[in-house]
Amino acid sequence: MHLLPIFPTATYLGYEAHYCYGDKVALIDQAASQIRAEKVDVLVPTTISVEDVRKRMEELRRIKQDEQYLVE
Numbered sequence: 556m557h558l559l560p561i562f563p564t565a566t567y568l569g570y571e572a573h574y575c576y577g578d579k580v581a582l583i584d585q586a587a588s589q590i591r592a593e594k595v596d597v598l599v600p601t602t603i604s605v606e607d608v609r610k611r612m613e614e615l616r617r618i619k620q621d622e623q624y625l626v627e
Contacts, residue, residue: 591598
């Protein structure tokens with residue numbers, strides 16, 4: 556019985572929150588569409604070149620050497 560007022564209170568608070576903030580889903584969807592339209596280059600990953608692989612291999616080699624130095 557003491558939990559009975561929870562539903563009306565939650566409903567009222569939800570209504571007031573929607574009244575305060577409006578329909579944010581539409582605004583978020585619009586902003587996401589704009590980002591997808593304008594910044595395609597940032598969102599789409601680029602291909603990996605051979606030079607990138609070689610740089611990463613060298614970086615991993617240095618990390619492995621540092622780890623071996625710390626273990627000794």
